[in-house]
Amino acid sequence: MTNLELAKVIVNLVGGKDNVVKAANCMTRLRLTIKNIDLVKMEELKNTEGVLGVVEANNYLQVVLGPGKAKKVTDICIEELGLPSDGVVTENWQENKQAIKDNQKQSKFKKVVNTIANIFIPLIPAIIAAGIFNGLASLVSTLQGQGTLPAEGFWKATQLMFALIGGGFLSxxxxxxxxxxxxxxxxxxxxxxxxxxxxxxxxxxxxxxxxxxxxxxxxxxxxxxxxxxxxxxxxxxxxxxxxxxxxxxxxxxxxxxxxxxxxxxxxxxxxxxxxxxxxxxxxxxxxxxxxxxxxxNSSNPVVSVISGFVLSALFLPMVLLGLHHGLIPIYAVQLEAMGGVSLFPVLAMAGAGQVGAAIAIYLIARKVKNTRLQKVITGALPAGFLGVGEPLIYGVTLPMFKPFITAGLGAGFGGAYVMLTHVLATAWGPSGLVAIPIMQPQSMLNYFIGLVISYIAGFIITYFVIKESDVKNA
Incomplete structure (x- = not known):
């Protein structure tokens, strides 16, 4: 199915263009605000080829499509199929009234989280780019200070250019x-x-x-x-x-x-x-x-280990509920007050736990000859290594449920290590291996070690907890 065909199917299953108040892209998801949720054919939408999962909250839908595809499908929905990119008021007062009522069903807390998400999600690409450039500028500066790179000439101009681009946003x-x-x-x-x-x-x-x-x-x-x-x-x-x-x-x-x-x-x-x-x-x-x-940031290693484990283990349920956007102001506060973000690297371990769990399930699936599950994992693993966890969450671990738990437990061990070693990031964004450049130079190695620990722990716990019958029937 092409992206255009997928976009048309999604629009049709959510009740058509007239049933959509707003469409937006969120990294791996097509975010839709719906007028009348009763018109959405939810089961058909979830089972559509190319749709990895659907998160529903009253009149608010997140259709998980995966990295790259989500942006392309969203653009098609807006530019070619005419979905509004901002909230619009129709001439039909009954529809407007229904949309308002649907919106009022949301809890105040959920509304606050959604508002925070809508403020910061459009900024995520710039946050990532600026963080990487600042990280590279810091790395070059550190290598210059150590005498590894020349202090003047090409590398000085490179360091200044990287810092200029990064500061152009974060400043x-x-x-x-x-x-x-x-x-x-x-x-x-x-x-x-x-x-x-x-x-x-x-x-x-x-x-x-x-x-x-x-x-x-x-x-x-x-x-x-x-x-x-x-x-x-x-x-x-x-x-x-x-x-x-x-x-x-x-x-x-x-x-x-x-x-x-x-x-x-x-x-x-x-x-x-x-x-x-x-x-x-x-x-x-x-x-x-x-x-x-x-x-x-406790100097007590016991507190660091416990807090790192708990935060990493509980992050996936927060992602599932869409509450992780509420952490963005905390990241920003840390960056302003401390010059770095310590919470993000810890929570980033959650995705690594998913990767380890998925590899374990793949081996079991190959043993019990579940070719469908093998194909799903093979397609989702590259994104998982790059810090995009939704394909694995909605395509593998969550539908099976037990691996969703074991992945979080595995992530906890990596989170404990990252917290214990006081890893700091220069920004936040996708996790996984692509987040290494946005770590502060002295934190890059420990962040990578944390990922490896999460991969291994997620694999071991899942491999010995999940039964072959669970994988065979998945």
Whole structure:
């Protein structure tokens, strides 16, 4: 089945173009917001050739297609089949009412997670690219410091170019976050970007110093300083901005709207953001980092081993429920406060546990002559090694269930090692082998060792727990 044929089948099974509010791509998934979930032929969709799995949450569907294919099918759905890439309002008020009701069925927590996902998912390609470039720049710099590479000339220019590209995104992460947050909260996107820019402006320090809120001895301990509150503050600030903008627009005459609405919105929100939201969000961020440090940066090896094992073992169920996007603000807070992310490398071990479990199942499947399962694993394993776990989750381990558990247990051992050795990443994105370049240079080897441990542990536990009859009947 071609990608075009697959796209047409999916659109038909979800109730047609008119039943889709929004379509978007998420790494390995086609994400769809549905008006009437009752029109979706769920079983047929799950059994469609090329569909690896379907995650359903009220009026929200994630059709798992695998890396590369998901993006291509999404583009076809939007560009050729006419699915909306953003939420649209139809002229049929009954359909709009039904869509709103369906959306209201979601729990508040799930809505928050989905909002966070929608803010950061469009940024993932840039996050990955910037992290890799920063990692390469750091690696070249380290090799130059050791005398392995020349300090000037070609390698100096290479290091500067890599750092320039990586910094082009991560240095202005707050601005991109502000723009996407505005899009989610219904504010003017440019104003959201301006609020993000305010948070990283050098004038914050001058203002803080004038008011006696700046600690020159330890700038990070200042009540107010550049970047205080990080992206948590930006997201909350843009949420307030959206409320203020809508309230002002209702009261401003149309002839003055273009001038006064953005002016008053930024003035009011800017004051609240700088003097209330940034210090408060900074306090919360500092508290979050401190709390996390007790668990994931502990000097006690016993605590490190236990926390690393538990976090890695439980990550796959979080992915299954779509809750893993809620961790992105924690990654960002760590990156801003610590200069690196320690939680991501630990959780990345979950995918490696899947790989080990899949290899064990493959050997058993070959023994019991389950050729169908062998083909599925053969097709999904390369993606698994590269950190894309959905094909293995939805095609192999989850349908069998027991391997889903043994894979998580195997991942726990790799997570324990990674936590114990204090591995740090320069960004976050796909895990597996492709994440090695985004680890800090001194962490690359230990991250790779953690992957190998997860492969082996996932294989051993699965091989000796799963019965041949389970694989034969799968």
């Amino acid at each position: 202005y992460f707050a601005i991109y976050t502000g723009i996407n947050s505005a899009k989610q909260f219904g504010a003017t996107e440019a104003l959201g970007g301006m609020l993000g820019a305010i948070s990283i402006s050098a004038n914050i320090v001058a203002l803080s110093t004038m008011l006696g809120l700046y600690d020159e001895a330890v700038p990070l301990n200042s009540i107010l300083t550049t970047g205080k509150g990080g992206i948590i503050g930006v997201i909350f600030g843009v949420y307030i901005l959206a409320k203020v903008e809508k309230a002002i627009r209702k009261r401003i005459p149309d002839v003055l709207d273009l001038i006064l609405t953005p002016l008053l919105t930024l003035l009011i929100t800017g004051l609240v953001f700088v003097f209330a939201i940034m210090p408060l969000a900074g306090f919360l961020s500092d508290g979050l980092v401190s709390a996390l440090s007790v668990i994931i």
